Amino acid sequence: MFQALVLDKGADGQAVAVVKEMDDAALPPGNVTVAVEYSTLNYKDGLCLSPSGGGLVRTYPHVGGVDFAGTVEASEDDRYKPGDKVVLTGWRVGEVHWGGYATRARVKADWLVPLPAGLTTRAAMAVGTAGLTSMLAVLALEDHGLEPAAGEVLVTGAAGGVGSTAVAILAHLGYQVAAVTGRPETEAYLRDLGASRIVPRADLAETVKRPLEAETWAGCIDAVGGAMLARVLGQMKYGASVAAVGLAGGSGLPASVIPFLLRGVNLLGIDSVMKPFAARQRAWARVATDLPMDKLEAMIQPAPLADVPMLAAAILKGEVKGRVVVDVSA
Numbered sequence: 001m002f003q004a005l006v007l008d009k010g011a012d013g014q015a016v017a018v019v020k021e022m023d024d025a026a027l028p029p030g031n032v033t034v035a036v037e038y039s040t041l042n043y044k045d046g047l048c049l050s051p052s053g054g055g056l057v058r059t060y061p062h063v064g065g066v067d068f069a070g071t072v073e074a075s076e077d078d079r080y081k082p083g084d085k086v087v088l089t090g091w092r093v094g095e096v097h098w099g100g101y102a103t104r105a106r107v108k109a110d111w112l113v114p115l116p117a118g119l120t121t122r123a124a125m126a127v128g129t130a131g132l133t134s135m136l137a138v139l140a141l142e143d144h145g146l147e148p149a150a151g152e153v154l155v156t157g158a159a160g161g162v163g164s165t166a167v168a169i170l171a172h173l174g175y176q177v178a179a180v181t182g183r184p185e186t187e188a189y190l191r192d193l194g195a196s197r198i199v200p201r202a203d204l205a206e207t208v209k210r211p212l213e214a215e216t217w218a219g220c221i222d223a224v225g226g227a228m229l230a231r232v233l234g235q236m237k238y239g240a241s242v243a244a245v246g247l248a249g250g251s252g253l254p255a256s257v258i259p260f261l262l263r264g265v266n267l268l269g270i271d272s273v274m275k276p277f278a279a280r281q282r283a284w285a286r287v288a289t290d291l292p293m294d295k296l297e298a299m300i301q302p303a304p305l306a307d308v309p310m311l312a313a314a315i316l317k318g319e320v321k322g323r324v325v326v327d328v329s330a
Contacts, residue, residue: 002027003328004102005305007049008061014051015060017309028098030106031076034086037101037121039065040128041303041311041324042161042249049312050094056095056302065326066093067128068100069121077109085115087284089129090273101308103328110174113280116288126300127287130161133272135283137162137243138169141270144241148174150218152230156204157178157223159186160194161299162245164322167193168295169287178217180204180224180272186321193295204228211256212263219243226250233259233267241266248318253273299323304330 002024007017027033047054048064057064072084080086091111098106107206115124146153153170158164158179170177171194179190182201190198208230218233220242222228226249232242233255251291259265275283299322303311314320 002102002104003305004063005065005308006061007053007057007064013050015053015057016051017049017064019306020036022102024104027104028310029105029109032080032109032112033074033106034068034070034088034102034112035073036070036100036103036105036328038070038125039068039326039328040125040130041308041320041326042066042129043111044129045094046312046315049309050316059094063098064094065100065102066090066095067125068105068328069115069124070105071121074103075109079109080249082113085121086112087115087121087124088112089132089280090275092273101326103304110277113277113284116277116284118288119284122325123293125325126296127165127291128323129272130323131165131287131291132280132283133245133270134162134165134169134221135287136272136275136279137166137245137268137270138173138231139283139286140243140270141219141221141241144240144266146219146241148176150240151237152176152178152197152217154217154220155195155223156200156220156228156232157246157248158190159180159183159321160223160248160318161320161323162223163221164190164193164299165247165291167195168299169193169291170221172290172292172295180228189298189321190213201228204231206231208234208254208256211258212233215263221245224249225253227254229253230255233265234303236263236265237328239264239266241268243268243270245270286292300325302327318327
């Protein structure tokens with residue numbers, strides 16, 4: 001038996017999540033069984049746990065949780081053996097396949113990554129998909145020539161999970177970080193993570209009036225998209241890059257091609273869901289060395305499994321700061 005947060009539809013057709021005991025026979029197919037220790041909460045988890053399943057959950061009952069970390073209990077794959085510490089993010093786990101909101105999970109070995117030395121399973125879930133995405137964005141910017149001497153790097157949606165981790169990583173690497181937030185109460189938090197400047201969201205919320213503005217940012221990690229991304233593109237320095245990681249501000253891009261043509265700006269799409277194994281390993285290795293653990297600890301909001309539905313509703317409203325780490329056995 002194992003404990004899980006099970007999402008199921010009621011008589012009214014609306015899905016409700018309840019913590020209950022499940023039989024091991026209910027676990028989905030897979031060649032590695034993991035004793036899950038910690039999971040986390042992402043925006044996508046909030047969607048999956050909404051009454052409609054967010055358009056992501058197709059079959060019920062369902063166990064969400066797009067990330068988890070724990071210890072291998074059994075493996076039919078030579079790459080893993082009982083006792084190995086592993087982490088999983090992406091691969092539509094928690095959406096199509098049962099995920100980490102349970103004390104046991106069964107998945108494909110291809111979806112796992114060995115936990116890097118120096119990271120605990122709890123720390124790995126403070127990182128989670130959000131932190132992995134942040135590191136993939138930093139790596140993409142570096143691969144396109146970004147270095148600390150180039151100037152300020154902008155992080156939009158800075159108080160969220162992706163943004164918080166991006167601020168901490170960039171500051172640790174020696175970059176000057178300008179953090180965008182619409183919540184003034186998060187300013188001290190962002191400065192503690194290493195932000196050297198706070199940019200009110202209203203300063204970038206205005207619709208684009210000119211395709212090119214003053215060259216301001218040497219790089220950008222954008223978690224907002226929409227009109228804000230369009231505005232930022234016109235403020236990038238010549239040859240600079242924007243790593244696009246989210247769409248909290250909308251999926252449309254009301255932008256001009258002029259920044260690309262006249263300033264050679266690069267717009268880099270960052271995907272962490274289907275990222276190949278080697279790229280994941282590279283990113284997790286850099287997380288272990290370049291994300292300061294004291295800053296990571298400051299982002300953590302601990303939560304038991306029973307609190308996840310409430311927190312899932314809050315994250316959809318933009319009311320969650322930093323990283324929720326779920327102790328699935330609590």
